[in-house]
Amino acid sequence: MHRRVVFESRLLPYLLLVPQLAIVIVFFFWPAWQAVFQSFIRQDPFGLRTEFIWFENFAYVLSNPFYLSSVRTTLIFSATVMALAMGSGLLLAVMADSDIRGSGLYKILLMWPYAMAPAVAAALWLFMFHPTVGTFGRALNAAGIRWDFMLNGGQALLLIAMASAWKRVGYNFIFFLAGLQSIPKEVTEAASVDGAGAFQRFRKIIFPLLSPTTFFLLVVNLIWAFFETFGVVHALTKGGPGKATETLIYKVYVDGVVNLDLGGSSAQSVILMLGVVALTAVQFRYIERRVHYQ
Amino acid sequence: MSSPAVVQRSLTTLPSRVRRRPVSWIPHLVLALGVVVFASPVYMALIGSTHDPSTIARGDMPLSPGQMMVSNYRQAWAVGEGMRVKTAPVRTMMMNSFIMAVVIASGKISISMLSAFAVAFFRFPLRMFFFWMIFITLMLPVEVRIIPTYAVVTNLGMINTFWGLTVPLLASATGTLIFRTFFLTIPDELVEAAKLDGAGPMRFFWSILMPMSITAMAALFVILFVYGWNQYLWPLLITTSSGMETIVIGITKMIGTGEAQTDWHLIMATTILALIPPVTVVVVMQRWFVKGLVGTDK
Numbered sequence: 001m002h003r004r005v006v007f008e009s010r011l012l013p014y015l016l017l018v019p020q021l022a023i024v025i026v027f028f029f030w031p032a033w034q035a036v037f038q039s040f041i042r043q044d045p046f047g048l049r050t051e052f053i054w055f056e057n058f059a060y061v062l063s064n065p066f067y068l069s070s071v072r073t074t075l076i077f078s079a080t081v082m083a084l085a086m087g088s089g090l091l092l093a094v095m096a097d098s099d100i101r102g103s104g105l106y107k108i109l110l111m112w113p114y115a116m117a118p119a120v121a122a123a124l125w126l127f128m129f130h131p132t133v134g135t136f137g138r139a140l141n142a143a144g145i146r147w148d149f150m151l152n153g154g155q156a157l158l159l160i161a162m163a164s165a166w167k168r169v170g171y172n173f174i175f176f177l178a179g180l181q182s183i184p185k186e187v188t189e190a191a192s193v194d195g196a197g198a199f200q201r202f203r204k205i206i207f208p209l210l211s212p213t214t215f216f217l218l219v220v221n222l223i224w225a226f227f228e229t230f231g232v233v234h235a236l237t238k239g240g241p242g243k244a245t246e247t248l249i250y251k252v253y254v255d256g257v258v259n260l261d262l263g264g265s266s267a268q269s270v271i272l273m274l275g276v277v278a279l280t281a282v283q284f285r286y287i288e289r290r291v292h293y294q
Numbered sequence: 295m296s297s298p299a300v301v302q303r304s305l306t307t308l309p310s311r312v313r314r315r316p317v318s319w320i321p322h323l324v325l326a327l328g329v330v331v332f333a334s335p336v337y338m339a340l341i342g343s344t345h346d347p348s349t350i351a352r353g354d355m356p357l358s359p360g361q362m363m364v365s366n367y368r369q370a371w372a373v374g375e376g377m378r379v380k381t382a383p384v385r386t387m388m389m390n391s392f393i394m395a396v397v398i399a400s401g402k403i404s405i406s407m408l409s410a411f412a413v414a415f416f417r418f419p420l421r422m423f424f425f426w427m428i429f430i431t432l433m434l435p436v437e438v439r440i441i442p443t444y445a446v447v448t449n450l451g452m453i454n455t456f457w458g459l460t461v462p463l464l465a466s467a468t469g470t471l472i473f474r475t476f477f478l479t480i481p482d483e484l485v486e487a488a489k490l491d492g493a494g495p496m497r498f499f500w501s502i503l504m505p506m507s508i509t510a511m512a513a514l515f516v517i518l519f520v521y522g523w524n525q526y527l528w529p530l531l532i533t534t535s536s537g538m539e540t541i542v543i544g545i546t547k548m549i550g551t552g553e554a555q556t557d558w559h560l561i562m563a564t565t566i567l568a569l570i571p572p573v574t575v576v577v578v579m580q581r582w583f584v585k586g587l588v589g590t591d592k
Contacts, residue, residue, distance in 0.1 A: 005482040006417050007495040016412035017424055019405045020465055027443055027462040028431045034442035092328045095321040108577055109329045111584075115572035117524035117542045123565045124335035126552055127342055132353050133558060135338060150552070166335070169328075178588040227437040231526035235546040249437050256441040257531065265441055272438040280433050 032273065038266035057267035066243060067251070067268070074247045077161055078225035084165035086217055089172025090210075094202065096173075097180040107177070114170035118163075119231035125163035126236055149237070153244025156237045160245055163236065164229045172217055179213030180206065219283045223276060248272060336569070342562035343367065347376070350558040366559045370567065376557030379548040384564050387541040390459075390533075391523055392571065394540060397460040398522030399515050406469025407507065411499055413470070414477035415485070425474075432467040436528055444531050458532045459540075463525065469514060472586075476510050477503070513586020516579045520572045541568040 039058065042051045061067050096106050113121070129137045131148040140147035149155040183206060191201050207214075230249050233239060239246035239254060246254070248268065256265030342350055345360035369376070374383035381387070412418075413425050436443065443462055452458030480503070488498045529540045539547070545568060548561045576583055 003414060003478060003482065003485070005485045005489075007415050007485075007489075007498070009416060009495060010418070012495060013412040013416035013418045013421070016408045020409035020428060020470065021424065023405070023461065023465040024428060024431055027446060028434050028439070028465060029427075031439040031442035031446055032434050034445065035439050038442070088328070092325060095324045095328075098321045100318065100321050106325045106329065108580060110325070110332060111580070112573050112577055113332055115520050115524075115576040116569055117526065117572075119526050119542050119546055120524075120565055120569050121335075123545050123549060123561065124339050126549065127558065127562060127565075128335055128338050130552065133350055133355075135355060135357070138353055166332070169332070174584055174587060178584070223435070227435050230437060231524075231542070231546075234526070234530070235549060236552075238551075252438070252440065253527070257444075262441065269438045269441070273434065276435065276438065277433045 035266045035269045035273070038262050039270045042263050053263075057263040058271070061264055061267045061271070066246075069243065070246050070248055070251045073157065073243075073245065074226065077157060077164075077229075077245075077247055078222060080158075080161040081165045081168065081225045081229070082218070082221045084161065085168035085172050085221060086214075088165075089169050089217075090176045090214075092169070092173050093176035093180055094206075096177055110173050111170045113167050114174065116167050117231060118167055118229055119235040121163045121167035122160070122232040122235035125159060125166070129159055149241075151241055153241055156241060156245045160229070160232050160236050164225065164232050167232075168221065168224065172221070175213055175217055176210070179210045183209050216283070219279055223279060226272070226275075336566070339562045339565050342558055343566055345559060347557050347559050351555050362559065366563045367567070370560045370563040374544075374560075374564075376560045378555065379550070379557045379560055381544045381547050382536045382539060384541065384544070384567050386537060387539050387544040387564075388567065388571075390538060391540040391542065391568075393456060394459050394525065394529070395519045395522035395571075397456065398463050398525075399518035401460065401464040402466040402469050402518050403511055403514055405464055406466045407473050407511075410470045410473030410477055411495075411503065414474050415495065415498075425470075428465070428467050428470050430467075431465060436463065440527060440531065447532065453532060454535055454538050459529060459538070460522075463522070463528065466518075469518075472510060472514060473507065476507065480506065509582065510586070512579065513582040516575055516583040517586055519575050523572045544568075 040052060040054060042053050042056070043049065092110055096103050096110065126134070128134045129140075129147070129149065131137045131141065131150065137147055146152075147155060149159045187209075188201050188205060191205055196204065226247070227249050229247065230253065233245055233247055233250045234253075237245040239250050249272070252265050252268045252272065255261045255268065259265075341357065341359055342355060343366055344363040345355055346362050349355055349360065371384045374381045374386075409424075409428060413421060447453060447458045447462060450458075452461070484502065485498070488502060493501070523540075524542060525540070526542055529543050530546075533539050533543065536547075541564065545561065545564055548557070548564060550556065
């Protein structure tokens with residue numbers, strides 16, 4: 001899409017683009033290129049000798065059992081977060097979309113967690129579920145469930161998933177609600193005149209019409225669960241106990257910043273980048289198709 | 295992804311016989327439950343921030359507020375240090391977070407508006423190439439290129455400065471996309487009229503385009519303010535002196551390894567203070583925020 005009427009100037013458009021392009025080149029393309037470059041080389045610890053080693057870093061990363069278990073952890077974690085956040089977001093949105101009193105108030109009271117930093121969410125959940133200090137953690141132990149996420153890896157993973165999902169429900173709620181509100185009321189009303197019950201209306205009409213929103217949320221939530229939950233992991237478990245909550249992005253950080261394994265960390269970064277590119281491509285293909293048929 | 299077009303709901307209503315829900319208390323129940331689940335972690339933190347540390351450490355914190363609210367918050371705000379935790383006072387960290395959020399939000403808005411103006415209102419060689427160059431950065435979240443970006447910032451001597459904290463995050467493909475889409479809806483007649491009146495491109499930008507973009511800017515500001523305030527991995531790497539720390543980083547530093555015997559009263563007071571600004575912005579500017587988020591973050 002282009003404008004018909006434009007301004008004429010030789011230099012001005014380039015000047016206008018300079019700030020954006022400068023930042024993009026210096027802080028996006030150059031580092032991304034560096035990551036790709038470093039993933040193909042090996043450096044001695046003092047940076048004196050550099051050796052080009054093709055895919056050795058990748059081979060090392062992909063055959064490393066710690067990396068593979070981190071992939072597994074990340075997938076379990078992301079799936080849990082997405083199921084919890086999207087499921088409750090959809091449920092709440094459907095409820096808030098029905099014409100009831102005070103729906104405006106409910107909306108505000110349900111969307112504010114969007115504004116919360118993941119690490120702040122982690123602090124709140126730590127305080128609730130701390131095994132000896134937290135009200136809920138103590139209650140669990142008093143009820144005979146041995147709750148200590150500092151020792152039990154499964155419990156630690158569950159806790160970071162709960163805290164992340166809790167923070168993310170508001171986002172899903174907002175999008176599902178907007179999606180629901182864009183469905184013409186006539187359609188659902190016609191169905192109820194035809195005798196469809198509430199559940200049937202939802203399954204046969206509303207949910208299919210929501211599918212663009214749902215698909216969009218699947219992709220964004222997946223990217224969010226992969227990357228933006230770093231703060232939750234770092235504040236709550238630091239990847240532990242052991243490596244039970246070491247997600248992929250946390251591993252990039254630990255290997256690169258703490259263990260100073262630049263080659264391995266860069267190779268992991270490149271793999272993650274490829275993942276994001278693939279996901280974004282899928283998303284855009286899908287949009288194109290949708291726009292085409294509209 | 296463009297959101298499904300918002301279809302105006304029909305004003306004509308069906309007879310109440312059809313519209314009436316047989317079980318109208320179910321939505322209230324579910325929504326109220328949701329509100330409680332969302333609010334309870336904050337409530338617990340609020341309670342924790344009003345008790346003295348030994349009550350919390352003993353593990354018998356009641357579910358009602360204690361007496362220590364004023365002194366706890368005063369200590370967190372002005373001193374920051376307790377018996378075990380040691381950070382900068384909350385007011386310092388809050389100020390850092392605030393500067394970071396405002397600079398990121400306004401910087402992203404100005405930079406992306408200028409580039410969108412160039413792409414939408416001019417014809418010039420390599421126009422679409424530049425547009426795609428900006429666009430493709432959507433696929434490079436800071437988290438995946440964190441270490442080389444950190445190296446660049448170190449080489450530029452921007453560690454522990456507000457420059458290092460903000461400038462690398464200023465590029466915004468989302469902003470450029472939003473403004474470009476919006477600019478393309480501006481009628482050609484308006485541009486023609488401005489040209490007839492002898493207005494140059496920058497005059498047009500300041501006097502016509504800016505006032506027309508206020509709503510888009512407000513919507514974007516809310517989203518970007520929250521984004522800036524909540525940054526984590528980047529400030530964690532860039533700030534090494536405690537005077538530069540943002541409040542979100544400060545909280546994690548205070549938590550440390552999360553032992554039972556720590557200054558929970560201070561940590562919780564800091565947590566409550568940390569979530570007030572972004573939550574306030576979202577709640578107060580709710581209308582713009584939802585519009586901006588749903589219409590654009592795709």
